[in-house]
Amino acid sequence: MKEIGKIIKERRKSLKVNQLELSELAGVGINTLVAIERGEGNPKLATLLSILDTLGLQMTIELKS
Template identity: 40%
Template sequence: MQGIGLSVRLARREAGLKQSDLADLAGVSERTVRAIETGTGNPTLAAVVSVANVLGLRVAAA
């Protein structure tokens, strides 16, 4: 999960978005975005995919 979080953080910063902006665009809470980026908590797969889609990232099964 931390690898995904790092990718999300880097892509968000590259896009010039704050966590709150990304949360609004993805339809999730800012707390969920923070949990994804830090690899903490237990965000749903749907939330992770939604955030990744906003940033143009692809989530694939390993």
């Protein structure tokens, strides 16, 4: 979760969007977003996908090698 949070935070900052703006755009609570960026909690997949979509990111699932 920490790696995903780090990616989300870096992308948000590169777009010059603050946490409140992103939470509103993605339709998630500010506390939820802060926790995700810190690598804390256990967010729902729908929440993560909403944030990623808002940031122009996507999640990929691959088979283990």
